[in-house]
Amino acid sequence: MFYGEKLKDLRELHGLSRKELAHKINVSEQALWQYENQYTVPKFEIINEFKKIFFVKPQFFYTDPFIKPVVDIECIAYRADDRDSRKKAKMEITYINFINYFISTFEKVLTSPDHSLHSLRKTIETHIYQNQLETTDFKMTIKQAASLARRHLAITENKELLYKLELSGIYILEKNMGLTIDAYSTWTKNNIPFIILGTTKKSSVRRNFDFAHELGHLLLHRHIDMDSLDNEEHRRIEKEANDFASFFLLPEDDFIQDFNLISKKSNPDSYIELKMKYHVSIAALENRAYKLKLLTYEENRYFYSALNRMKYRVVEPLDADIPIVKPGKIRAMLTIILDNHLLILDNLLEDYSIELPFLESLIGIDDDILKKYIGQTRTDYFADNIVNLF
Incomplete structure (x- = not known):
């Protein structure tokens, strides 16, 4: 039996519309709709085209089918520019469904901490609820x-x-999501x-802020329907995540103490040492200081004028020197x-009828790391292929 929903899952995983995939395999969009809804079965030549693409x-x-839905569109915290893209949303939902399934498969054979x-999220949610009863200062x-x-x-x-x-x-995980996400x-x-x-391509310090921003969403906005927010509400949610990241990366007391050692507060180059210590961009450091009223309005204006003049808006000092750290948990687990x-x-590839590039792309492993495991057999003492030495 041909399962059309698996074809639909693959199409959405790769971010293709029906029209785009139909064009790739030279069939009509209606024909592809019929395949996905199991009104007709594609010819073997078409199946081979799917094999090459996916x-x-x-x-x-x-x-x-083995993939189960584990995330809904309202649970995904997108940045503002991408909220209206339903196609991208479907792609990312399908991606999470796939990667969650394979991670669960890996976890079954390991004892994970x-x-x-x-538990941290539940503690913070309780804390937020109590504070909302006592104060309006969110x-x-x-x-x-x-x-x-x-x-x-820690x-x-x-x-x-x-x-x-x-x-x-x-x-x-890392994946190609286009230039806007x-x-x-x-x-x-x-x-x-x-x-x-x-x-x-982003600098290590800007990625660090992304990590802290997304951590803010995970801890603060678990029960917010992201898909139903209007533009003003979404800007507020994004600002809350930015504030969280700033507070999280630059703890107030330590930051004030270090900032007070700066002599020229409006000179971007004066922030280089702080950038090295906190792994936060020069712009984010100054913004934190300004919100703490450690700079005057005039100093803040001069700072950004200098930032533009020195062309630090895109590339800052030390960006090329602070190494970018790659996620390693899934790679280490596998x-x-x-x-x-x-x-x-x-056996894993055979069980799910997938090829190695599919798995490599899904979990973001490159450099032929997995190729050395192709052709591997079990060598434990209970296997049938152990040769008696005596």
């Missing part, structure tokens, strides 16, 4: 939540942020948090599994 085996379409971010609530999160995650230096986030239970975050229905980064023969890669 890196799956022909039998993929003839085996029971408890995901502490879930900005102070965000500040307290950021301080609580920094302590809970952040001593911002350069370790990615590692600490992955340790807390967040799955962080920096990152997004979501909780699945089984309370697994994800942060997805775009592959647009390496442990395959090195210890807890799963056999060939």
Whole structure:
């Protein structure tokens, strides 16, 4: 039996409309709709075209669907420029459904530490609820939540942020989402948090702010229907996540103490040492200082005038020197599994009728890391292929 829903899942996973995929395989859009809704079965030549485009085996379409929906569109925190793109939203929902399934498959053969971010979120939600009864100053609530999160995650230096986030239970992945999406975050229905980064080239410090911004969404906005927000409401939500990131990365007391050592507050070059310490952009450092009233309005205006004149808006000093840290949790998990023969890669690909490039693209592993595991067999003492030496 041909399962049209699996074809639809693959199409949405790759961000293709029916019209775009129909053009690629030289059929009508109506014909593709009929395949997906199982009114007709595509010819074998068409199946082969799907195989080439999606890196799956022909039998993929003839085996029971295994992907289950674990996230809804209202749970995804997009940046403002991308909120109106339903096509992208479908693509990312399908992506989360796929990656969540395979991560769950990997986790079944490992004993993972408890995901502490879930308990942190519940603590902060309780804290927010209590504060809303006592005060209308939500900005102070965000500040307290950021301080609580920094302590809970045991952040001593911002350069370790990615590692600490992955340790807390967040799955962080990189994928190509176009030029307009920096990152997004979501909780699945089984309370697994994800942060997805775009592959647009950004400096390490700007990515750090993205991490903290998405952490703010995960901790503050779990129960907000992101899909129903109007533009003004969405700007408010984004501002709250930005405030959280600023409070989280630049704790007030420490930051004020360090900032007071700067002699020329309106000179962007005076912030280079702070940038090295906090792994935050020069612009974000000055913005935090200005909101703390450590600069006058005139100093703030002169700072941004100098920032433009020195062409620091896009590229700042140290951007090329501070290394970009890549997510490593899923790569490490899969390496442990395959090195210890807890799963056999060939069996995994066969079970799901997928090809290696499909898995590599899905989990964001490149550089031929997985190729060495092709052809691997079990070598434990209970296998049938152990040769008796005596």
